[in-house]
Amino acid sequence: MPRAKRLVGLAIVALAGSVGAVPAQARAPEPDPAYTITVDPRGAGTAIPDTMYGVFFEDINFAADGGLYGELVRNRSFEFLPVDNQAYTGLTAWTPVGTGGTATTVNDDARLNERNRTYLNLALSTVEGGGYGVTNSGWNTGFALKAGGRYDFSVWARTDAAAGTPLGVTLHDTSGAALAAPIAFTVRGNSWSKYTGTLTAWRDTDAGRLSVRAAGTGTLKLDMISLFPRDTFRNRANGLRRDLAEKIAALKPGFVRFPGGCLVNTNSHYGYDAASNYERSRSYQWKDTVGPVEERATNRNFWGYNQSYGLGYFEYFQFSEDIGAMPLPVVPALVTGCGQNRATNDEALLQRHIQDTLDLVEFANGPVSSTWGGLRARMGHPKPFGLTHVAVGNEENLPDQYFANFLRFRAAIEARYPTVTVVGNSGPDDTGATFDRLWALNREAGVDMVDEHYYNTPGWFLQNNARYDSYDRAGPKVFLGEFASQDNKLFNSLAEAHYMTGLERNADVVQMAAYAPLLANIDHVQWRPDLIWFDNDESWGTTSYQMQKLFMNNVGDRTVPSRFTGPVIQPRGITGAVGLSTWATAARYDDVQVTGTDGAVLFRDDFANGAGQWTSVEPRGAWSVVDGQYQQSDTAALDTLVKAGNITATDYDLTLKATKLSGAEGFLVAFGVQDSGELYWWNLGGWNNTQGAIQKGAGGSKSIVIAKPNSVEAGVTYDIRIEVRGTTVRLFLNGQEWGSFTDDQVSQPFAQVVTRDDRTGELIVKVVNAQDTPAVTRIDLGRQRVRDTARMTVITGDPGEQNTRSGEPIQPVTSNVRVGSAFTRTYPPNSVTFLRIRTR
Structure with missing residues (x-):
């Protein structure tokens, strides 16, 4: 069914900032450039692999049955x-x-x-x-x-x-x-x-x-x-829904990672032999998914539904081949992740999974005379699929147990298939004890590639463009298997684009990257954000889909050295309201007080006179004053944040008492709460009462600043003190320092990277302007001679806009513009601009 489409915020003058003849009539002088980009077109740069960007498919949000599967x-x-x-x-x-x-x-x-x-x-x-x-x-x-x-x-x-x-x-x-x-x-x-x-x-x-x-x-x-x-896509029997497959193909991905994700390694203590095959909660087993569809198993999906395996490993390999992408399967390591912390001690089961992985490589690459290569041939594909990479495990939370199993898998694969790269991982977050431990183990063992995952706020992506600048060039390569900014608005896509310029600049370290998740059925959603949304007859790309497509269709073959100068946003002290919250937990709070460093009381509430100073950020939970304490009693409610006060000082101490009554987790204490949704909160007993963390929030999403193992005991009163000094925070639990952090990263809303397309000889100048004001920019290409007309593609609009079923206002617009070896360009507010400049 057709959907109305409109374009907003796309008033782009094709020749704005161009060089060439000046019209006869006078025109206003251009403002002085706030930014300069200096390019060294003869510099060596860094080769960018064909696999730089790809897609990650997981059967989440009903992405397979009722989605991509026809x-x-x-x-x-x-x-x-x-x-x-x-x-x-x-x-x-x-x-x-x-x-x-x-x-x-x-x-x-x-x-x-x-x-x-x-x-x-x-x-x-x-x-x-x-x-x-x-x-x-x-x-x-x-x-x-x-x-x-x-x-x-x-x-x-x-x-x-x-x-x-x-x-x-x-x-x-x-x-x-x-x-x-x-x-x-x-x-x-x-x-x-x-x-x-x-x-x-x-x-x-x-x-x-x-x-x-x-x-x-x-x-x-x-x-x-x-x-x-x-x-169906390519008119294949047992094939894929055409519109969804075509949207994925249009991205021109360099790889397809499949089949997950959390569904791969959860419940992986189960086998599928005669005794346990029908347990219906075993881990994903590739052998369940091949052969005639009527003989394939079905299984309980980690995300709460049934998966038929009609879309199985043969179809994943075939789809990868159809769209020219490298297949990258993920196999369970027999250590659970995604909130499940278990490791198998069943040696026979571990050996069977290792053998299954060897059989998987044979299925993909073996001759038709082999057992599994023969099955591939009988399914209609006698030619090998050319598998080169296998990932073992996904987001394991038990690093030492996982890595011991990983080494067993790697040794077996390398012994039989020495040309296959075995990919490890670094756990579920971009930082923390698990991340550090796994990276140390991967480096020590000389692992070829490590899979990183993280979902963070737009601010995190804007502040971490240089994340990979300091990675060891001689160490393991990075596979950024899952990343996204935590919403589907244009501003999230701008933050992702900003970050991706840093990925390309570090293409010698970051070899592959994939936005995740890929698909979401609008009526069956377990996770947001997502790249492509659909119902039973329509599909639409989010603003991030348009951004990913722009990057993936204009990668280039190598970076061209470039640098830029321009203003940055300096960090400010942490000010704002204080907050109390719970997550699937009943808890009570008392004696909340904020004191300045001079001893002045900036805020106080002992709830003797009720809770009139407090307001709900969202109407969640059941808050009331009970026995002179402020209590949230609904153990099903999530994120029950209430706030009070307005601390304008940048140096202060927040103290209070907190007691868990019942429920799955602990308690959350917030500070620096802004009306915009920005805040910090100390999450104690989070992740099913296994971990504590400081999380920084913006726009309804949160990024982890620091994290460590932690649990909270019901019925015990905890003394909490948060010491704020500008951008430095120290955290005390029952008088003992629990942790500290300094959030002094500058925010640079402007980012750029330049690459070269060897086939066309074009320089691709990519600029992100993630702010509400235009960025007047001087671009100097050195002595590189260029043709005077370049192709420009721009994505811009209201940063709060998003593409939905009712309309896709955020679309790329392409035009021809005038350029030279040195020229000035005004980049629109909240925009990403790609200039493809032909060299002479």
Whole structure:
């Protein structure tokens, strides 16, 4: 369905700041440049790998079933069960229709196969009229169909009726009106057989339904009821939804990391042998996902739903090949991450996972005469996929246990496949004890590449452009496997672009980087932000999608040395309100006081007269004064922040008493709380009461400043003191110093990098201006002779704007502009500008 599109904030004058003939009429003199960019076009620079930017696919936000995977039927094999999600049954998305029968889901010896255990049992009596059966409602609002589109139906069926069982298949809308000519079969025999047919849609709809009805008597068993669009990406059977795959392909990614993410290494203490295969909470096992789709397992997804594995390892490899990207699979290391802190002590299970990884390389690269290479060939791809990298593990929180297993995997892979790079990781954050320990272990062991992950505020990205400037050039390379600024507004995308100029400048260290997550179904969201959003028939790219596409389509082959000068924003002292909060916890607070260094009381509340000084930042939780203490009693509420006071001094002490009553975590004490949403808070007993941290927040998102192991005991009163001195903070718990930090990083809203495209001979000057004022900039290309016309692409607009289903206002605009060996350009507020300058 078409969506209105509009362009805002894109009034760009094509020749503004150009050099050339001056018109006859006088014009106002240009302002003096605030910034200068000096380029050394003959400098050596740094080679940028073809894999510099890629995509990370994880089955989160219903990204696979109901998303990238083309299947239109939801719960096609009746395997949705309460173990996947408490709201699920075997008939989730199915509704019995008609009279003269009953519909149940069954798991017994008559099952389709050992991997596909639950099926639909229709007990039929004499049926008149339209028959008895079930209707599937599909995803979101229903089946998305296009007029003239062909849709391949298939079902596995068996019957105990001697004369066979008539079976009719229809596509219709919610009122029952037909959307295609029906098809019919007669199911014969009491063993499983596959029946197929094609339906051609008569009109467009996003709310279609599929009904399968039987007539007669006896028992009819059905499984794997499927409706697949013929129009998939590259027209592949069991293929991918075209619009989503094309949006990913348009990024021109250098690699595809798959299949996760947290779903890879969670619950990894489970195997999948005969005893535990049906535990339905085992870790992701690649062997579950290959071979005929009706023989693939289904599994409980870490993100709270069922995953069918119709989109499996063969399809991931094939998609990577189709879009010219390097495949990068991630395998479980048998140490859980993502909030689960467990490591296997089952040697046999560890050995099996190591062997599975060796078999994975054989599946990708082995000859057709090998066991797993032969399976690849039978699936339609005799040519090897050319796998070069394998990542072991994801965001493990037990660094020593993880790394011991990692070394076992690496030794086995390198012994058999010495040309395959084995990628380690550094845990779930950009800093902290786990990060430091894992990096030390990776360096000591000479690991080739280390996977870093972080999701932070826009301010963090603006302040950390130089993060990789100081990394050891001789140490492990960096794979930035997951990163994003924590929202989907243009300002987040500007901060990401700002940071990416630093990634390119350090391309000798950062070899690969991927925004994450990739996809989100608007009706099924477990994580934000995301790059591409969709429903059942539409998809739209966020502002970050447009930014990533701009960078990924204009990488260049090497950096060109450049430097710039310009004003910076100096850090200021930490001022603002103080705050109290909880997260899935009941707690109480008392004797809150802020005292200046001269002893003056700047704020005080012992709650003897109620809590009238406090206001809720958001209406969450159940706050009340109980026995002279301020108490939040709702253990289900998250982020219950209340604030009071307005501390304008930059040197002060905040003291209070805090007591956990019950719940999953500890308590949160905030300071420097601004109306804009900026704040710092001390999170004690966070992450399910395993870790403490100072987090810096802005725009509803938070970045970790410092973190260390910590837990809070219920019923114990803790004395808290936070000592603020300008930008330096010391934290005291029960009189003992817990930690300290200084937040004195300057913020530079302007960033640039220059690269060269060897094929075209173009210099690509990339400039980010992440502020509300124009940036008048002098660009000096040295003695490089250039053609006088360059191609300019700009993304700009209201920094609070975002692209949504109702409109995508943030789009790139391309024009031709005049340039020279030295010229002045005015970069618009809140903009990213790429100039492709042809050299002579």
